Amino acid sequence: MCMRFFIVLILFTATSFYVHSQTEPVEVVRSEDKVVIGGTVYYIHIVKPGQTWYSISRVYNVPQKDILLENPHAYIGLQPGQALKIPVMPEVEDEDLLPDIPSGDYILHTVEQGQTLFFLSQTYNVDQDEIIQLNPGVQEGLQTGQVVKIPSRKIHVPREGFPAEDDSYIHHKVERGETLYSLSRKYEVPVRAIRKANDKLIWGLKYGEYIRIPRDVEEDVEEIEIPDLPVDEIVKEPWPSDLHDEETIIDAECIQFDYRDFDRPFKVALLLPLFIDRNYPVELPDTIDKDQAALLYPDNVLSVNELYHGTIPFLEFYEGALLAVDSLVRTGLSVNLSVYDTERNPQKVRDIIWQPEFRNNDLVIGPVYPENMRIVADWAKHYRVNIVSPLTSRSEFLSGNPYLFQVTPSASVELEQASIFITNFPSSNFVLLHKGDLFERDMVESFKNNIFRHFSYGSEFDNLVFKEVIYRDATTKIEQSLVSGEKNIVIIPSSDQAFVSDVLMRLNILSRSYDITIFGLNDWQRFPNIEVEYLHNMELHFASPFFIDYDDPNVRKFLGRFREKYNTEPSHYGFQGYDIMFYFLQAMKNFGPDFRDCLPVMRTELLHSDYLFRKSDYRNGLENNGISIVKYGKDMNIKRLGLNARTP
Numbered sequence: 072m073c074m075r076f077f078i079v080l081i082l083f084t085a086t087s088f089y090v091h092s093q094t095e096p097v098e099v100v101r102s103e104d105k106v107v108i109g110g111t112v113y114y115i116h117i118v119k120p121g122q123t124w125y126s127i128s129r130v131y132n133v134p135q136k137d138i139l140l141e142n143p144h145a146y147i148g149l150q151p152g153q154a155l156k157i158p159v160m161p162e163v164e165d166e167d168l169l170p171d172i173p174s175g176d177y178i179l180h181t182v183e184q185g186q187t188l189f190f191l192s193q194t195y196n197v198d199q200d201e202i203i204q205l206n207p208g209v210q211e212g213l214q215t216g217q218v219v220k221i222p223s224r225k226i227h228v229p230r231e232g233f234p235a236e237d238d239s240y241i242h243h244k245v246e247r248g249e250t251l252y253s254l255s256r257k258y259e260v261p262v263r264a265i266r267k268a269n270d271k272l273i274w275g276l277k278y279g280e281y282i283r284i285p286r287d288v289e290e291d292v293e294e295i296e297i298p299d300l301p302v303d304e305i306v307k308e309p310w311p312s313d314l315h316d317e318e319t320i321i322d323a324e325c326i327q328f329d330y331r332d333f334d335r336p337f338k339v340a341l342l343l344p345l346f347i348d349r350n351y352p353v354e355l356p357d358t359i360d361k362d363q364a365a366l367l368y369p370d371n372v373l374s375v376n377e378l379y380h381g382t383i384p385f386l387e388f389y390e391g392a393l394l395a396v397d398s399l400v401r402t403g404l405s406v407n408l409s410v411y412d413t414e415r416n417p418q419k420v421r422d423i424i425w426q427p428e429f430r431n432n433d434l435v436i437g438p439v440y441p442e443n444m445r446i447v448a449d450w451a452k453h454y455r456v457n458i459v460s461p462l463t464s465r466s467e468f469l470s471g472n473p474y475l476f477q478v479t480p481s482a483s484v485e486l487e488q489a490s491i492f493i494t495n496f497p498s499s500n501f502v503l504l505h506k507g508d509l510f511e512r513d514m515v516e517s518f519k520n521n522i523f524r525h526f527s528y529g530s531e532f533d534n535l536v537f538k539e540v541i542y543r544d545a546t547t548k549i550e551q552s553l554v555s556g557e558k559n560i561v562i563i564p565s566s567d568q569a570f571v572s573d574v575l576m577r578l579n580i581l582s583r584s585y586d587i588t589i590f591g592l593n594d595w596q597r598f599p600n601i602e603v604e605y606l607h608n609m610e611l612h613f614a615s616p617f618f619i620d621y622d623d624p625n626v627r628k629f630l631g632r633f634r635e636k637y638n639t640e641p642s643h644y645g646f647q648g649y650d651i652m653f654y655f656l657q658a659m660k661n662f663g664p665d666f667r668d669c670l671p672v673m674r675t676e677l678l679h680s681d682y683l684f685r686k687s688d689y690r691n692g693l694e695n696n697g698i699s700i701v702k703y704g705k706d707m708n709i710k711r712l713g714l715n716a717r718t719p
Contacts, residue, residue, distance in 0.1 A: 076641065088652055099130040099505040102157075112159040113141070120151045131157050140550075179551065181507070182217045197222050206442050220551075221435045225256050240268065240283040266282045328663035336405035337659050339652075342420070342437030342447065343389055345412040349379040376622065381415075385439065388461070390637050391648030392436075394629070399656050406656065413438045417446055424450045432456060433664040434655055441465055448475055457667060461651050466694055474667070475692030476684060478651055480616045483517065485593065486564070488698035489614035490521035492712075493560065493590060497526070500536050500554040506570055507541040518564045542574060549577060553585045562590045562607075568598045579605040588612065593701075603703075611703040618699055618711040619646060619679045646679040655684055667693070 099122055104115045114131060141156045143612045180191060188209060192199045203210050205220040213219070241258065255262045268283040336602035378386070389410065396406055409432075411423050420443045423429065436459045437449060438444055444460055445468065452472045459476045460468060466481040491500075501522075505515045519539070525534055537551045553559045561578060563573055571591070578587055579602075593615040597600060620626060629649060633641045657664040657675050666673075670684050670693065681697035700712040 079640070085121060088555070095197060099126045100438075101130050110680040114157040116155045118149050118151055118153040118155050122149065124149065127155070127157070131274060132160050133157055136550075136580065139486060141285055141578050150203075169415070180221050181541055181638045182213045182215055182219060185372055186213060186293045188213060191219065191221065215225060231367060239286060242281050243284050250327060254282075254284065260285055328661070330404075330660050330663075333663065336407045337434070337664070338407045338658065339409070339656070340432045340435045340437075341389065341392060341408060341410045341652075342413050342423070342435065342443075343385045343410065344378050344381065344414050344438075344439055345410075346382045346414055348409065348414075350382055367543075384642065387642055387644040388648035390633070391641060391645035391650075394632055394636070394678055395649045395652035395656065398653065398701050401458065401658065404448050404656060404660050413443055415440055415443070417442055420446050430454050430456070433659060434459070436461055436651060436655070439463070441468075444468055448472055451475065457664075459651060459655060461647065469686070469692035469694055471690055473686075473690060473693045476655075477692060477694045478647075478680075478682070480695050480698060482514065484694065484696055485614040485616070486514070486518050487521055489590065489612075489700070490518060492612070492700050493562070494521055494525045495561050496558065496588075497535070499560045499588075502549075502552045502559060503537070503539045504549065504552075504561055504563050504574060505539075505565060506567070508565075508567070511565055511567070514564050518562065519570035522562075542570075549574075550581055550585075552580065553587070559585055559587045560590060561587055566592060566594045566690060568600060571595060571598065572600045572602075575601060575605045575609075576651055582609050606703040607705055607707050611620045613701055614698045615701050616641060616681075616698055617647075617679050618701055620641070622709060623678075627677065629678055643679065650677040650680045650682075653677065 098117075102114045102116045116127065118127075124135045124138065128138060131138075136159055138155065141158060166535055188199050188202060191197075191202055191213075199210075200639060201222045202219065205222065209217075209219060241260075243254065251262045251265055252438075254260075255265060264285050265282065268285050327476070396408055400406065413420050413423065418439060435447065435459045438447055439462050441463055444463060448458060448460070448468045450456075451474050455474055457474050457476070459478060461475075461478050464479045464481050466477060466483075469475055469477055503515070511654065522537075536554075539548065540552050544550065563571060563574060573591070578589065581587065585607045587608045589606070589611045591611055591613050593613050595606075595611070595613065621630075629646075630641070633639075633645060654673075654675050654677060655666075657672065658673055661673070662669040673684075675682070677695045680695075681696035681699060682695050684693035686693050702710050702712055704710060
């Protein structure tokens with residue numbers, strides 16, 4: 072219904088332009104009322120009956136599109152008495168005096184308090200005369216909020232990688248799916264020799280980076296020295312996380328594991344804030360374990376609609392996890408699952424983990440809240456117990472703890488994978504659009520640096536056209552950064568709902584005249600004020616670790632089982648509970664309790680995730696790098712382009 076309304080609305084608007092352009096418009100008189108907003112001068116025009124966009128634009132000598140951009144509230148049509156904000160266009164007597172600089176060859180800077188012409192010259196590394204040529208009158212002084220055009224330069228950053236000429240090494244760019252083993256066969260060089268030539272490979276290969284391949288290798292390659300340690304000080308560290316490198320894990324004990332010879336159930340602890348005490352209207356006997364009370368006394372539990380709001384998402388997580396346990400038990404797996412209600416209480420968490428029997432667990436999943444995760448992560452490191460951080464994207468717990476697995480990737484991992492994907496559009500016009508917000512500065516700089524770094528690997532880098540526009544209000548002319556007849560990739564790394572909504576509305580109007588593709592953030596899916604039609608019209612792309620394909624037979628099967636058992640629909644928490652429990656139980660079934668050594672070759676089909684665990688240092692825990700690119704298509708479908716996608 073919404074889509075039909077959107078189409079009809081466009082047709083009606085287009086028809087209105089056509090009909091009125093063929094008839095005699097009602098007379099329009101240019102207003103004498105002017106206001107200054109954000110350093111820009113506007114006419115305030117009051118619409119009269121019969122006036123049209125065409126007739127108004129002719130009188131003020133302003134394109135209809137520019138008036139629309141300044142007055143988005145009037146997009147659905149003009150109304151008598153409506154006030155329009157119309158930018159005052161400079162009157163130029165001699166067009167030959169205008170600076171001959173094509174559209175898109177400058178960036179827009181909004182002047183802040185205290186900034187001068189000299190400051191802009193030094194900041195952007197351009198002559199003051201060049202700024203004056205584009206902005207006549209600025210030599211007399213700048214005003215706060217004034218938008219100034221700055222001549223753009225081709226952006227050059229140092230290439231990352233190695234020198235082009237090198238007689239000792241071949242410089243190879245890592246492609247998707249390549250491993251040390253495959254490279255050793257391709258170049259006929261031992262894996263050990265490649266490792267020796269690249270210190271960073273102790274952490275495994277990474278798509279997009281350059282590595283050295285030795286040209287001439289001596290047959291006797293020196294082994295890496297391992298210091299002698301007393302027997303009681305030797306700690307088996309996880310293997311490097313090269314994803315398919317058979318040689319990396321060939322000596323790992325987990326390769327020899329056979330579950331048929333394992334003589335006990337796997338012990339798993341699930342720590343969740345279920346808030347059981349807040350969901351029981353009748354006090355239970357002291358002899359009843361409240362963690363299991365819901366199973367023993369179902370009639371004593373409040374209905375789903377009455378459950379404490381903090382319980383519901385984690386109850387769904389638990390229900391999804393139980394379905395995963397059930398699936399693997401049917402294949403012959405034996406599991407002892409203990410569920411603990413942590414609430415949001417650090418002391419309760421301490422009481423749980425310091426029970427003597429808790430040390431016997433092979434795997435701990437949870438807790439959820441960061442303050443509780445800190446406590447359990449330290450405990451797991453001390454006792455060398457595998458622990459899964461299921462929901463938080465905060466990666467500080469990984470440092471120095473090789474037993475920790477972080478399922479939800481950090482923002483830096485998402486930005487890294489998004490920047491890799493963006494480099495698949497080398498001939499495009501790139502526009503980085505942000506509001507210059509201090510709070511988002513780090514994310515913007517990180518995104519920009521990642522994009523430059525990955526572009527620097529390719530041959531198209533010298534021809535890269537990249538513009539940065541600081542957008543603070545409607546006076547910023549986004550259109551001047553766009554190029555007609557080319558694909559415009561507009562990158563908006565912002566989580567500010569109001570800002571994103573406003574920018575997308577204006578870009579959607581411009582998409583009538585320009586080929587625009589948007590790269591944004593996963594957070595946008597939760598913004599209720601964004602028009603979904605805009606996202607499809609401009610083919611929004613974003614990196615995401617999670618995506619549910621409801622056409623997937625496995626997803627449909629899970630939905631059927633969940634509905635049948637729990638008589639409700641699962642949210643993403645139910646899918647997460649299933650995926651996490653299924654993946655790690657499957658890992659233990661395949662490789663035993665010390666499964667972390669063998670995760671580089673772990674392949675398990677999940678429902679809404681792709682787990683690809685890597686580490687930044689051999690001393691740290693493993694973070695999921697399984698990022699997909701999600702695309703909103705013009706056909707109104709939403710598709711996952713695949714794990715670490717490389718093509719649009």
